[in-house]
Amino acid sequence: MKILILPGDGVGKEVTSEAQKVINIISKLYKLDIDIDFGYFGGEAVDKFDSPFPSQTIQKVKNSDAVLLGAVGGPQYDNVPKEKKPETGLLELRKSLNLFLNVRPIISFKESVDYSSVKKELIEELDIIIIRELVSGIYFGEPRGFNSDFTEAYNTMRYNQKEISRVADYALNLSRERSKKLCSVDKANVLEVSQLWRSTVEENAEKFKDVQLSHMYVDNAAMQLVQNPKQFDVIVTENLFGDILSDLASVLTGSIGLLPSASLNNDGFGVYEPIHGSAPDIANKNIVNPIATILSVAMLFQHTYKRVDIYEHILKSVKLVLRDGKYTRDLAEVDFISTNEMGDCIIQKIEELYK
Ligand code: IPM
Ligand code: MN
16 A cells, blocks of 8 residues: 655644554554655645646655645745646646545534534534535636736636536435435526536436435525535535535534545545645644544545545544543643644554454
8 A cells, every 4th residue: 555645834744744643553453554655745845846746746646546635835825826836736636636526524523513603503413525526617627817918817617517427426326325315516597517517417316316316506505504504415516616615514513623535536546635724823833633634544544445444443533532522722722632642642542442
C-alpha cells in the first residue's frame, strides 16, 4: 500500500502528522505493509518550486494508491497570478486524476452538538452524505476569462450527460444501501444545465425503483438544511452548489474540525482531506482539531483499500475519545487538549479496541 501525504499549508502539517500516527498504528495492528511518502503541494510548493502542483509531486501522486492531503492556501497568496495560487494546484490535482466524485459525510457527534449554531434537537444524530460533482461545472467550464480591458468577466457552467450520470449513479447506489432516499439539488427553474442535470438524474433513477428520488432548488436546499436537516439522507449536486452546501452543512455538526472527505475516480484512487481549510490564524499553535484528517484516513481505508472494518474501527475510536470528554479547543472553552494529545488519545483508543 502506497500512501502519499501532502501536508500543504497552514494547519496542514499538524493535522497530517497526527493522521500519520493513526496510519502507523493501523499498519502495525493489522500487519499491513504501508509505504508512506511526502510531497510538496499548495503554497509551500509555490514558494519552493514556483508551482502549487510541481512535477515531482505529480510523479509521486502517480506512484501512489491514495493521497492524504492537509490543506492549502494562505493570505500571502491572495493576490498572486492564478497559476501560482495554491487552490489552482488543488483543482489541477482533482482534474488531472479525474476525481469526479466528492463524498462529504456530515455526521454530528453527540458531544459537539452544543457548539452548533443550530438548535440541538434539529441536529442530534444527524447523518447526511453530500455527493458533490468535482471536475466539471463552472469551476472548469470554458469559455472563461476577462475581456480585454478587464471591465467584464465570465465563466461557463457546463455539464454533459455522462458527467452527470456517473455521480448520479454513485449517489443512487449509496442511497440504496442507506435509507433509500436521494435528494438531487439544482436550479432547474433558471438554468438549462440544471434542467439537463434533473432529467439525467431521473433517467438514471429508472434502474433504482426502490430509491425515493426528490429534487430541490439550491436556494431552498440551503434553507432546509438549516431548518430541518434530518429530512435529508443522501444529497447529490453539481460542483459549485456542492461547495456551498457542504460548508453550510458542516456547521450543523458543531465543528468543521470533525468532517472528512474523499475525492474519488473510477479506479479506486482517492484524495482524502479534511473539509476545513488551512486556517492560518490558528496554525502552529497545537490547537487545531486533527479529527477531520484522522477520519479522512478512515475513509481512505474504506474507499481505496475496501477495508470497512478499519473505517469502523477508527470512527469508533474517535467517538469514544469524545465520549471520554476529550476535546480540542474548537469544542471546549476550558480544559481542552492539544492537537498532539488528541492524536495520542485516538491511537491509544485504537489499540485498546483492537485487543
Ligand atoms: C473545497 C474548497 C475548494 C473548492 C477550494 C480550496 C478550491 O473550498 O474543497 O470545498 O472550492 O472546491
Ligand atoms: Mn469549499
